[in-house]
Amino acid sequence: MDLSTTYMGLKLEHPLVASASPLTEKLDGFLRLEDGGASAIVMHSLFEEQVTLEEEMLDHYLHYGHESYAEALSYFPRAHEYRLTPERHLDLLARAKERVSIPLIASLNGISRGGWVEYAKLLEEAGADAIELNLYYIPTDPALSGAEVEAMYLETIQAVAESVRIPVAVKVGHAFSAFAHFAKRVEATGAKALVLFNRFYQPDLDLETLSVVPTLTLSRPYEALLRIHWIALLYGRVGLELALTGGVHSGKEAAKGLLAGAQVVMMTSAVLEKGPGHFRTVLEELKAFMEEREYASVEEMRGVMSYLKVAEPAALERANYLKVLGSYRLLP
Numbered sequence: 001m002d003l004s005t006t007y008m009g010l011k012l013e014h015p016l017v018a019s020a021s022p023l024t025e026k027l028d029g030f031l032r033l034e035d036g037g038a039s040a041i042v043m044h045s046l047f048e049e050q051v052t053l054e055e056e057m058l059d060h061y062l063h064y065g066h067e068s069y070a071e072a073l074s075y076f077p078r079a080h081e082y083r084l085t086p087e088r089h090l091d092l093l094a095r096a097k098e099r100v101s102i103p104l105i106a107s108l109n110g111i112s113r114g115g116w117v118e119y120a121k122l123l124e125e126a127g128a129d130a131i132e133l134n135l136y137y138i139p140t141d142p143a144l145s146g147a148e149v150e151a152m153y154l155e156t157i158q159a160v161a162e163s164v165r166i167p168v169a170v171k172v173g174h175a176f177s178a179f180a181h182f183a184k185r186v187e188a189t190g191a192k193a194l195v196l197f198n199r200f201y202q203p204d205l206d207l208e209t210l211s212v213v214p215t216l217t218l219s220r221p222y223e224a225l226l227r228i229h230w231i232a233l234l235y236g237r238v239g240l241e242l243a244l245t246g247g248v249h250s251g252k253e254a255a256k257g258l259l260a261g262a263q264v265v266m267m268t269s270a271v272l273e274k275g276p277g278h279f280r281t282v283l284e285e286l287k288a289f290m291e292e293r294e295y296a297s298v299e300e301m302r303g304v305m306s307y308l309k310v311a312e313p314a315a316l317e318r319a320n321y322l323k324v325l326g327s328y329r330l331l332p
């Protein structure tokens with residue numbers, strides 16, 4: 001059985017990749033992920049604020065924010081609370097690259113125009129095999145249109161893609177009004193892959209103290225369905241490789257992702273819960289599924305359940321919507 005695949009031109013032993021997580025904050029974490037069976041590792045993000053706070057220029061907030069600069073700055077954890085300074089981040093990446101033999105993908109998190117190109121180049125120099133641009137921005141300003149937000153994203157992606165030789169992937173959330181169109185425009189920037197989707201973290205409200213409580217709950221498998229759906233819709237319709245992140249906990253989600261058309265499937269929550277060795281468990285489950293269904297390779301199963309052969313995906317979506325609502329049975 002041939003489990004091998006490529007991702008943005010990188011050769012991988014199989015399609016199960018470690019997505020960005022705190023496990024890569026120390027060298028030991030990279031080694032544990034490789035030992036556990038990950039076929040590639042995405043390092044945790046180098047955050048825009050790590051870079052720009054140091055330089056005291058949050059140009060995004062100056063250009064687009066309606067809060068004052070000083071107030072906006074006060075929202076961020078103080079610099080020393082950040083996990084790593086850019087220099088330490090780059091140094092850790094370089095040391096990890098020397099020690100592991102699987103591909104290492106660096107991650108940049110930001111949306112502003114300034115600074116990114118420079119840091120992308122430094123990550124490339126430090127030895128990254130590819131870069132994932134983690135674009136996480138909640139447009140709260142009613143004056144800012146979707147088109148403007150997309151234009152900001154695309155400018156950043158294009159600037160980075162044009163300035164490095166290594167391939168660039170783009171990780172975004174799902175809140176776009178026309179995601180397929182956005183994906184098509186990402187393709188035109190020179191990026192090679194789209195990573196679907198960033199989770200939208202939702203803080204809770206504490207009713208005792210009337211305060212906002214940041215909560216980070218790990219994902220559950222049902223979250224994979226949104227990603228699988230979009231991967232199936234986009235497969236073959238955009239010239240980007242598609243990576244699934246979010247809700248992959250077992251071989252089942254991995255198999256569904258590949259059948260929908262994912263090039264690779266990524267895991268963080270399941271690995272934080274069960275340890276890096278969970279990669280091998282999921283790989284065994286995926287192999288068992290492939291054996292049962294007589295798939296000889298990952299290549300052979302990829303996209304088999306995509307929408308590629310559906311002439312009118314929007315009409316099918318509409319029909320499925322009606323069908324799913326109609327399928328609910330009221331209790332007698």
Ligand SMILES: Cc1cc2nc3c(=O)[nH]c(=O)nc-3n(C[C@H](O)[C@H](O)[C@H](O)COP(=O)(O)O)c2cc1C
Binds near residue numbers: 134197220266
């Ligand atoms: C504690 C924690 C830290 C994370 N750090 C990053 C990060 O630095 N950059 C990033 O792009 N994603 C980060 N993520 C998101 C994961 O890479 C992943 O996309 C997300 O958790 C969904 O996948 P999962 O269901 O397998 O957890 C983080 C997730 C968790 C739980």
